[in-house]
Amino acid sequence: MPTDGRNAYVHQGGAYRARGDWGRPVLSMTRPLLEGVVRSRVAALPNVTVESGVRVERVSLSAQAPARVVGVVVDGAERPADLVVDCSGRSSAIAHELAEAGVVAPPVTRVGIDIAYASCLLRRGPDDFVGSFVVCQDNPGTFRGGAVLPVEGDRWQVTLAGVHGDSPGSTDASMLAFARGLPTPVVAELLERCERVGDVETYRFPSSQRRHHEKVHDPVAGLVSLGDAACSFDPIYGQGMTSSALQAEVLGQVVGEVVARADVAGLRSSELPKRFYRRAARVVDAPWRIAVGGDFGHRATTGPRPPGSAALNAYVRQVVRASHSSVEVARAFNRVVQLADPPTALARPALVARVVRHAGRSPVASGAPVVHPRVGPPSR
Ligand SMILES: Cc1cc2nc3c(=O)[nH]c(=O)nc-3n(C[C@H](O)[C@H](O)[C@H](O)COP(=O)(O)OP(=O)(O)OC[C@H]3O[C@@H](n4cnc5c(N)ncnc54)[C@H](O)[C@@H]3O)c2cc1C
Structure with missing residues (x-):
C-alpha cells in the first residue's frame, strides 16, 4: 500500500x-510478502535459476597460492563458480571461516x-486512525522508537524498539507500557484499540557492524561480499535493504566492466573485488555515518565514533x-534518510x-x- x-x-x-x-x-508490507515478490521476480529472469532450501557449507579454495575462491560446497559436493557472492547476512559463516583460515x-x-x-x-479497521501510518523516533531523547504501519491483509504492523537495556519486553502489557513512554500517544492508543493477531515477536540487535573489505590490499579473487554480510546497520534507520540493493547495483556495473574488458576470466581476477569494494564502500559510507553517527547521540553507545559526528x-x-514546519526541509531530509540523495544535499x-x-x-x-492525530476509541 503506497x-x-x-x-x-x-x-x-x-x-x-x-x-x-x-x-x-513508502510501500508498507510484511517481510514475507516483500521477499516473496522479489524472489518470484528474480526467478522469472530468463538467465536465472533459483535453488531453494540449499545450504552452502563453505567456499572451495584453489590449491595454488594465492588462494582463490573457485566455487562452493553443497551437500559435500563442489559446485564450481567463476564468482561467488556472499550475501549470507550479518553472521556470514564464509567471512568467519576465511578469517580463521587466515585467507x-x-x-x-x-x-x-x-x-x-x-x-x-493488529487487526486494522477503516476508522482506527486518521493517518496512514505513524512512526516515532525519540532521538535525541529516550531513543525509544515505535511504528504502526499498514500491511496486507487489513493489519497494522507494530514495532517498538529501545536501546541499551530499555526493552519493550514481549507481552501485551510490557509493550503498552513501553509505547506509553513514547512522545506520541498514537502508538499506545492503537495498541489499546485494535485486536492483536498472532504472537509478539522479539529480536535483539547488539551492534552495527562493518567489515572493511575496501581496506584489504589483496582481496581474495573469485569472491565478493555484500549486504548485511559486509555491513549491517542499526535497523531503526531503515537503510539495510536499500544499501544492499545499491551494492548489488554497483556489483552489476563492475561485473559489466570487467566482462567487457576480459570476458569471463575477468570474473576470476582480484581486480573485480578490488574495484567492487572500493565503490561499494562509497555506497555504504553515507548510511553508516547516518546510522552510527545518530547512535552516538546516546551516551551509552560504544565503538569508534565517526569524525565530525557531534x-x-x-x-x-x-x-x-x-x-x-517546512515541507521542503522534510522532503530533503526524507530523501537523504532513504538514500535517494547524498547527505551533502542537506548542506x-x-x-x-x-x-x-x-x-x-x-x-x-x-x-x-x-x-496529535486522532485515533478511534478502544474497540475492545
Ligand atoms: C528488526 C529489523 C528491522 C529491519 N527493518 C528494516 C527496514 O525497515 N528497512 C530496511 O531497509 N532494512 C531493515 N532491516 C535490515 C534488513 O533486514 C537487512 O539489511 C537486509 O535483510 C539484508 O539483506 P541480506 O540479504 O544482506 O541479508 P539477510 O536478509 O540476512 O539474508 C541472508 C540470507 O542468506 C541465507 N543464508 C545464510 N547462510 C547461508 C548458507 N550457508 N547457505 C545458504 N543460505 C544462507 C539466510 O537464510 C538468509 O536468507 C531490518 C533488520 C532488522 C533485524
Missing part, C-alpha cells in the same frame, strides 16, 4: 514532521547500540526541527538557509502545543 507524507505522521525531535510531498512514497580478514568496526525489538500485528548530529537536530546553501529560518518555528522552540 503512502506518502500527505497522510503520514512522523514524530521526531519533539513534534510531527510537516505533512506534504516528502518526495518518495582474508578485513578489519571490522562495531558500534554497540544493543537494541531490543518487539513486534506484533557537529553533524547538532545540524541534523536543526534539520529535524525545521522539518516540523546546499538554500536548504541551510531554510533550516535556519524554520528551526525556530518548531513547536519545540516556540513552546506551541503539539497537536
Whole structure:
C-alpha cells in the first residue's frame, strides 16, 4: 500500500514532521510478502535459476597460492563458480571461516547500540486512525522508537524498539507500557484499540557492524561480499535493504566492466573485488555515518565514533526541527534518510538557509502545543 507524507505522521525531535510531498512514497508490507515478490521476480529472469532450501557449507579454495575462491560446497559436493557472492547476512559463516583460515580478514568496526525489538500485528479497521501510518523516533531523547504501519491483509504492523537495556519486553502489557513512554500517544492508543493477531515477536540487535573489505590490499579473487554480510546497520534507520540493493547495483556495473574488458576470466581476477569494494564502500559510507553517527547521540553507545559526528548530529537536530514546519526541509531530509540523495544535499546553501529560518518555528522552540492525530476509541 503506497503512502506518502500527505497522510503520514512522523514524530521526531519533539513534534510531527510537516505533512506534504516528502518526495518518495513508502510501500508498507510484511517481510514475507516483500521477499516473496522479489524472489518470484528474480526467478522469472530468463538467465536465472533459483535453488531453494540449499545450504552452502563453505567456499572451495584453489590449491595454488594465492588462494582463490573457485566455487562452493553443497551437500559435500563442489559446485564450481567463476564468482561467488556472499550475501549470507550479518553472521556470514564464509567471512568467519576465511578469517580463521587466515585467507582474508578485513578489519571490522562495531558500534554497540544493543537494541531490543518487539513486534506484533493488529487487526486494522477503516476508522482506527486518521493517518496512514505513524512512526516515532525519540532521538535525541529516550531513543525509544515505535511504528504502526499498514500491511496486507487489513493489519497494522507494530514495532517498538529501545536501546541499551530499555526493552519493550514481549507481552501485551510490557509493550503498552513501553509505547506509553513514547512522545506520541498514537502508538499506545492503537495498541489499546485494535485486536492483536498472532504472537509478539522479539529480536535483539547488539551492534552495527562493518567489515572493511575496501581496506584489504589483496582481496581474495573469485569472491565478493555484500549486504548485511559486509555491513549491517542499526535497523531503526531503515537503510539495510536499500544499501544492499545499491551494492548489488554497483556489483552489476563492475561485473559489466570487467566482462567487457576480459570476458569471463575477468570474473576470476582480484581486480573485480578490488574495484567492487572500493565503490561499494562509497555506497555504504553515507548510511553508516547516518546510522552510527545518530547512535552516538546516546551516551551509552560504544565503538569508534565517526569524525565530525557531534557537529553533524547538532545540524541534523536543526534539520529535524525545521522539518516540523517546512515541507521542503522534510522532503530533503526524507530523501537523504532513504538514500535517494547524498547527505551533502542537506548542506546546499538554500536548504541551510531554510533550516535556519524554520528551526525556530518548531513547536519545540516556540513552546506551541503539539497537536496529535486522532485515533478511534478502544474497540475492545
Ligand atoms: C528488526 C529489523 C528491522 C529491519 N527493518 C528494516 C527496514 O525497515 N528497512 C530496511 O531497509 N532494512 C531493515 N532491516 C535490515 C534488513 O533486514 C537487512 O539489511 C537486509 O535483510 C539484508 O539483506 P541480506 O540479504 O544482506 O541479508 P539477510 O536478509 O540476512 O539474508 C541472508 C540470507 O542468506 C541465507 N543464508 C545464510 N547462510 C547461508 C548458507 N550457508 N547457505 C545458504 N543460505 C544462507 C539466510 O537464510 C538468509 O536468507 C531490518 C533488520 C532488522 C533485524
